Amino acid sequence: MTVVADPQEIVIKGATLVENGVEHRTDVHIVGESIVNVAGELEVPARAKVLDASGCYLMPAFVDLHTHLREPGGERSETVTSGSRAAALGGYRCVVAMPNTVPAIDSVAMVDYLRALCDDTLCDVEVSAAITIGRLGERLVPIRELAGRGVRIFTDDGRGVQDDGLMAEALRIARELGVVIAQHCEDEIHARGGHMHEGKWSSLLGIPGQPSGAEEVMVARDLRLVRELDASMHFLHLSTEGAIELVRRAKAGGLRITAEATPHHLSLTHAEVATYDARFKVNPPLRTDRDVLAVRAGIADHTIDAIATDHAPHSPEAKDEPFDCAPPGMIGLETAFSVAYGELVARANLRVSGGLASQAVTIADLVKLFTTNPARIAGVATPNEQLIASGSPADLVVFDPTERWNVRLGDIASRSQNTPFEHFDLTGRVRHTLYRGEPVVIDATAQR
Amino acid sequence: MIDEMLVRRNLLSIEDLGREGILEILRESETFVEVASRRMPKVPALRGKTIAIAFFEKSTRTRLSFEMAAKRLSADTLTIDISASSMSKGESLRDTLETIDALGVDAIVMRHQSSGAAVLASKWVQASVVNAGDGQHEHPTQALLDAFTLREAIRRFQAASVEDLSSCRVTIVGDVRHSRVARSNVLALSALGARITLVAPRELLPVSVEDWPIEAVTEEIDSVLPGTDACYVLRIQHERMVDAGLSDLGEYRRNFGLTIERAQRLAPHALIMHPGPLNRGVEIDSQVADGPNSLIRAQVRNGVPVRMAVLFHLLGTSRNAVEEIDDGRG
Numbered sequence: 001m002t003v004v005a006d007p008q009e010i011v012i013k014g015a016t017l018v019e020n021g022v023e024h025r026t027d028v029h030i031v032g033e034s035i036v037n038v039a040g041e042l043e044v045p046a047r048a049k050v051l052d053a054s055g056c057y058l059m060p061a062f063v064d065l066h067t068h069l070r071e072p073g074g075e076r077s078e079t080v081t082s083g084s085r086a087a088a089l090g091g092y093r094c095v096v097a098m099p100n101t102v103p104a105i106d107s108v109a110m111v112d113y114l115r116a117l118c119d120d121t122l123c124d125v126e127v128s129a130a131i132t133i134g135r136l137g138e139r140l141v142p143i144r145e146l147a148g149r150g151v152r153i154f155t156d157d158g159r160g161v162q163d164d165g166l167m168a169e170a171l172r173i174a175r176e177l178g179v180v181i182a183q184h185c186e187d188e189i190h191a192r193g194g195h196m197h198e199g200k201w202s203s204l205l206g207i208p209g210q211p212s213g214a215e216e217v218m219v220a221r222d223l224r225l226v227r228e229l230d231a232s233m234h235f236l237h238l239s240t241e242g243a244i245e246l247v248r249r250a251k252a253g254g255l256r257i258t259a260e261a262t263p264h265h266l267s268l269t270h271a272e273v274a275t276y277d278a279r280f281k282v283n284p285p286l287r288t289d290r291d292v293l294a295v296r297a298g299i300a301d302h303t304i305d306a307i308a309t310d311h312a313p314h315s316p317e318a319k320d321e322p323f324d325c326a327p328p329g330m331i332g333l334e335t336a337f338s339v340a341y342g343e344l345v346a347r348a349n350l351r352v353s354g355g356l357a358s359q360a361v362t363i364a365d366l367v368k369l370f371t372t373n374p375a376r377i378a379g380v381a382t383p384n385e386q387l388i389a390s391g392s393p394a395d396l397v398v399f400d401p402t403e404r405w406n407v408r409l410g411d412i413a414s415r416s417q418n419t420p421f422e423h424f425d426l427t428g429r430v431r432h433t434l435y436r437g438e439p440v441v442i443d444a445t446a447q448r
Numbered sequence: 449m450i451d452e453m454l455v456r457r458n459l460l461s462i463e464d465l466g467r468e469g470i471l472e473i474l475r476e477s478e479t480f481v482e483v484a485s486r487r488m489p490k491v492p493a494l495r496g497k498t499i500a501i502a503f504f505e506k507s508t509r510t511r512l513s514f515e516m517a518a519k520r521l522s523a524d525t526l527t528i529d530i531s532a533s534s535m536s537k538g539e540s541l542r543d544t545l546e547t548i549d550a551l552g553v554d555a556i557v558m559r560h561q562s563s564g565a566a567v568l569a570s571k572w573v574q575a576s577v578v579n580a581g582d583g584q585h586e587h588p589t590q591a592l593l594d595a596f597t598l599r600e601a602i603r604r605f606q607a608a609s610v611e612d613l614s615s616c617r618v619t620i621v622g623d624v625r626h627s628r629v630a631r632s633n634v635l636a637l638s639a640l641g642a643r644i645t646l647v648a649p650r651e652l653l654p655v656s657v658e659d660w661p662i663e664a665v666t667e668e669i670d671s672v673l674p675g676t677d678a679c680y681v682l683r684i685q686h687e688r689m690v691d692a693g694l695s696d697l698g699e700y701r702r703n704f705g706l707t708i709e710r711a712q713r714l715a716p717h718a719l720i721m722h723p724g725p726l727n728r729g730v731e732i733d734s735q736v737a738d739g740p741n742s743l744i745r746a747q748v749r750n751g752v753p754v755r756m757a758v759l760f761h762l763l764g765t766s767r768n769a770v771e772e773i774d775d776g777r778g
Contacts, residue, residue: 203656206563206585206631276564320542322562324583 007032008437009048015058015398017388018364026058030394033437037390051432051439053398057363058388061093061123061395061433062337062370065182065260065378066157066236066308068329069095069125071117073102077416078313080114083333084121085448086311086414088440090333091370091397091430094124094380095311099135100158106130106141108149122440122448126378128153131170131181137162140170147177152379155182157236158283160218162188167222171231180377182234183222185243186284190214195324197285201270207323212240212291215284219243223250223257232256234377237310239265239284241294248303258377259298260308263332263339264420266295267350272420278319278326279418282312285328293355299344299369300356306374307366309336313416330420335407337399340366342427346401350424363401394437403429413446458570458577459758462588462635470639471612473757474596479770480753480760483520493760493769494523500553502528502545503580504535504560509724509748510580510590514557517755523763526553541565542572549573554763558582563628576762584626590723591632593754595640597747598678601719614641619672621647621704622682622731623692625654629723630682634660645672647704651692669704673713680721681706684731697730706732711739719743 010030017026027042070078087095099105111127118125129146133139135156161167174181191214196202198209226233238244238259247259269289272280298304312329319326342348344361375381384392404425409417433441440447499518503511518525535544555576558566563583570577581587602610618637624630624646638661645664657665694700720742728734
């Protein structure tokens, strides 16, 4: 553990900064929680700690719209502290905690309780709340009261709100308050309780599948409600070609909607399930090559606003069950940016190649997908977020694009190890993370 | 040949075997049919081996068939009664299997309601794993005994010298989508050269059926029966039929059942098969199931020698032990 006298001073040396498509070498001087100087070459004050960033990109730290921290109720698989450590290692300064805890975050008391647990985290935790009491889809939570308490995002994630009337009512109230309704798009009747994508592999493996239509029917219904009510909505983890096309057209038609996609849906397919390893069980399920390419195309043309992890920790014993008995979900905070960088920018594709138009996704686009856009959607944007300049908050990531690293379970900081990327060689790695000026990660190692 | 097969430690799927592996097991099964005809129908081939029979799902014929096969090979058997086991106290499948494995058994014959359960078990335990049915995935020994029975019948009634099922036209009727028997049979029979037609209401056909190694798919049973050499009737379940949009068993019988009237469309040589248990009067009429062209009892009878061949392949060490006449002291 490094103890530095207050206010801490840090100089990041030799970083590569991307501005207006031009890369240039930069040093950054940080005092306390803020950047005080940015220049090509800076003198290092004697009391400053130096972080080497040669050959690395310097970016504003990331915001994750979709993290399951599992507290309260699921402490066996993750805690607020362990989850925030995984987030810091992944380069995040803020994660939105999903409310599907036990009990669910569906009241002011639960929001206050969870916020009180977040006093020792390595990143900010933005507490979201359920749309319906207990996420049962029957009665709305006190949205006004919760919004008054500062809750910005409402979601029943893990389940979609099935009842049209209830969803319409939630959208009306959200429009009036200016808060976000985030929908898990899954029509449960259509999904028939399927455990994987319905298609070639479900057929070969004899595992009941859920068709793409289960997602698309719900997206279509919600788009109609948004249009009718002049409301807005955020679409969680889109995974099918059809769903992305629906959102693309709706955006072109002027609807106020946003959408996210996960690192696993832009890299892996249902073929991974061939070994019956329940670590590849996730909801929405891993889909076809075509869908993976469609997710990438949606990212390239801004149909998808944000890449969000859907970090969903599960204990080894929960995943060590037959596929149909294990819970869905995979962790992602520690690998998200590397996977996205490898697939979209470096194009060192893991499983599926292609899907991007000739214009590449650039590192600057990734900053939008991981920071600017999700921060705006979650309402956690900071002034001059996209700028690394004097006066800006020192929430920063140093990312080494050349490091190839093998994902090993022993290195994972999350309390759970249900990563789908074990043994994969990823391209690029978060080297340092600064959270409010504190170097919470140095050389890919968490500092507390 | 045997030694090559010994590297196959498990039988999880028909795909583990391939055409040559299937033929090898069928050849070996003939030896054990001969053993069954002996005055003392038992060989010391697996003496000293212990086989655990772990059925997590109800079964009569498959469990009894495996027990009999193991006993006729002189293996010791442990039959695990799951309702009385620690799983009813909440022990996980993995812990249950690893506990059985730690006892030092040589093989675990396993049936489970989850697809892929046997595949996972094979990663967890040292013992050989034999899949005796996993969810809607596979039931490889059923397909092997079906292939054996079909080839035996063709040899007896039609062509004595056939080695595989080349150009045999097999029609599989029923809930193919949810059937592990259908899945394994399609793989096994097609590997042996059979030309397969699937007949089912659309909702009970497999998803992505175009990826299956079959010749045709239809909802019209009557048109395919005249060109069928073997009609394989699957067991139908009431719940599935409701899901398929059929109102009741009567409607299924009228549209897809192998009734007396419908069976008359079959060629005189056409063979009738069914994996059991039978819903008489629903998917098949008694007169057809019990008729002269029915192989249903032969399927059950052949289950024992085919499973002996499978167990011997996985666990056997000495070819001589099969030739040896059991002296009754083993």
